[in-house]
Amino acid sequence: MRTSLTPEKTAVVYALLAVLFWSTVATAFKFALAGLTPRWMLLIAVAVSWGFLSLVLLFKKQLVLAAQELRSNWPVALRRALINPVCYYLILLQAYDLLPAQQAQAINYTWAITMSLLAVPLLGQKLRWPDAVALLLAYCGVLVIATRGDVLGLTFDSLSGVLLALLSTLLWALYWILNTRDSRQGDQADAGRTLWSGFTLAVPLLLVITLLVDDVPQWANAQTQQSVAAAVYVGIFEMGLTFLLWQQAMNLTQRTAAISSLIFLSPFLSLVFISQLLGEEVALSTPLGLALILAGLALQKIPVAGRKAG
Secondary structure (H helix, E strand, O other), X not given: OOOOOOHHHHHHHHHHHHHHHHHOHHHHHXXXXXXXXXXXHHHHHHHHHHHHHHHHHHHOOOHHHHHHHHHHOHHHHHHHHHHHHHHHHHHHHHHHHHOOHHHHHXXXXXXXXXXXXXXXXXXXXXXXXXXXXXXXXXXXXXXXXXXXXXXXXXXXXXXXXXXXXXXXXHHHHXXXXXXXXXXXXXXXXXXXHHHHHHHHHHHHHHHHHHHHHOOOOOOXXXXXXXXXXXXXXXXXXXXOHHHHHHHHHHHHXXXXXXXXXXXXXXXXXXXXXXXXXXXXXXXXXXXXXXXXXXXXXXXXXXXXXXXXXX
């Protein structure tokens, strides 16, 4: 008997695939950085993602439209490109280069908390009491993870790595807030075309930065080849396909909050990949700190009495 998935079940499948792929990214970052500098790794990943998105837009017969939108709105596209992927990923990858993967990926999940803070001055939103408590919980979680539980001793594997990871969350939150503000002002281009526009400008920017700062890798080296393969994987699954899967899940579902909650699985799945593939011993403080961060994220979703849920 032939059966077909309902739109809601299809949305769940797409969302779970996205969560699974995102859960492997921290591990892929570390494999890529083993033989490449953060700049070379990012250049390869963004170039691959740009090629992948170009093929998708070509298949959807939207590539010409995307080019026209870029030509007419290039200053906005350039601003987006400078934030994401250029500055955001350069800083995030430098943090991954300095920190154990379990710490960098956990701290990265605080970006939603950061966004609620930035929304106050940039979008004119009010800071609710759940946001303040969420902030306290999340950054207590960061402290637990970054010090491996030695909160009073304040001993860090890399304080500069922790600060860079936190700075990356600021840039990621800023990117999405500016996109929200652009949408309110009438700039509502398709998300896939918007991403393509930013990456189109980011590739030459990253090429110049990389050639100015780094030597050309030894491409024949086995470690370099393994790292290039990991960077290609990141380009497809962190910056390309996974984004489209998540977008499709959001388009299909009528239960956005329920689907969005699946992202809470990602950091714990990521720890499994980090442990099994990278061989990192997961400290007890990491899941404890993650629990605090995710509790803060969950608290943000609870509506204040007398106010409708957003």
